[in-house]
Amino acid sequence: MINAAERKRMQRQRDKEAGITTITLRLDSQEMAMLLEGCAERRIARQPYDVTEYLIGLIRQDNKLLCKQLADLRKSSCGKCGDTLPGDPRGCCMQGDSACWQTSGYKRLMLSTL
Known part of the structure; x- marks a missing residue:
């Protein structure tokens, strides 16, 4: 039988092989409230996004915007x-x-x- 520490070690190894990085984020109470509000308000009448899903969505959305901005700039x-x-x-x-x-x-x- 595998204990909790061994399961965790195996999970970290799978994450490493998949290129997954864990980030620790420090937020004050106001920033946390804004984060939770965004998770809920962006999914009205549905379960709120979980924090990780919401932040990944913001990163992907900003990357699309950045790519468009850079493409526009490269015309000048x-x-x-x-x-x-x-x-x-x-x-x-x-x-x-x-x-x-x-x-x-x-x-x-x-x-x-x-």
Whole structure:
């Protein structure tokens, strides 16, 4: 018979082989309330999403948005160096110049905390 510790070890091994990562998240009471509200309000008249399902959905939704934003940006180039936007991910040598897209344009990709 397999004990609880052995079952847990086997589960961790299966997760590792499947490329699954466990993340610990620290939320204050207000953030937790917002999370639970989102889980419930996004599934009106049904069982609320569980927290993991909801967070995975948000990650996937944001990734779709990011891919669309990047595709739109790639249709343009920087007014200073001419690189296709958003430019070098390590930073442009012209960054800081007001004509360089990376000086302030990067804000278009930032998450909104409204």
